[in-house]
Amino acid sequence: MTNFKIRKYKNTVTEAELYEALNYVNHSREKRSYYAQMILNNLELVAPLLNILFTVDDKVSCRAAWVFEYACSADISISHRHLDYFTENINRVHLDPAVRPVAKVCELLIANHYKAKAVTPNVLSLDHRERITEACFDWMISDQKVAVKAYSMSTLYQLGREFDWIHPELLIILERDFAKESAAFKARARHIIKRLKSKR
Structure with missing residues (x-):
């Protein structure tokens, strides 16, 4: 998570890096909110987040879904x-x-x-x-x-x-x-x- 936190303010976060970061998401409100805010701060991450969410046989897709829900709850737009x-x-x-x-x-x-x-x-x-x-x-x-x-x-x-x-x-x-x-x-x-x- 440290490397991703350093890079999150850049505009060059890759889908692979986002996928790696999602491994740190768990059931806690704190973690889901943290990563949802990261998406809200960089809307270019919405598309790769959805790509991961719809990799439907991968358990990381569930973590992407949690984050997407939290982000949409904050700002459906x-x-x-x-x-x-x-x-x-x-x-x-x-x-x-x-x-x-x-x-x-x-x-x-x-x-x-x-x-x-x-x-x-x-x-x-x-x-x-x-x-x-x-x-x-x-x-x-x-x-x-x-x-x-x-x-x-x-x-x-x-x-x-x-x-x-x-x-x-x-x-x-x-x-x-x-x-x-x-x-x-x-x-x-x-x-x-x-x-x-x-x-x-």
């Missing part, structure tokens, strides 16, 4: 130049520790898109929204962690306010899976189901 690449590849992510932050970024993107005072309004194209919709439905019906499904159902609820076919499909999935899921899933699902039924 850093993703905007990369939305084609991001949305075209999200369905390839399959390692559990990477799927959760990717699902969270999708939720952040959709929340910002529909927010009255969005960071950058209208940045998500119809293709982007359709890819996110497809990924979220895939996560809802596959064997995913509760957090992934929670982010997905919230994202789909927001999307369903624009695309009227989404809410009925989401309600079917939530009611079908409610009994077999965990208490944490039920807590979020109960809230979404109530809102969906109130709109009938």
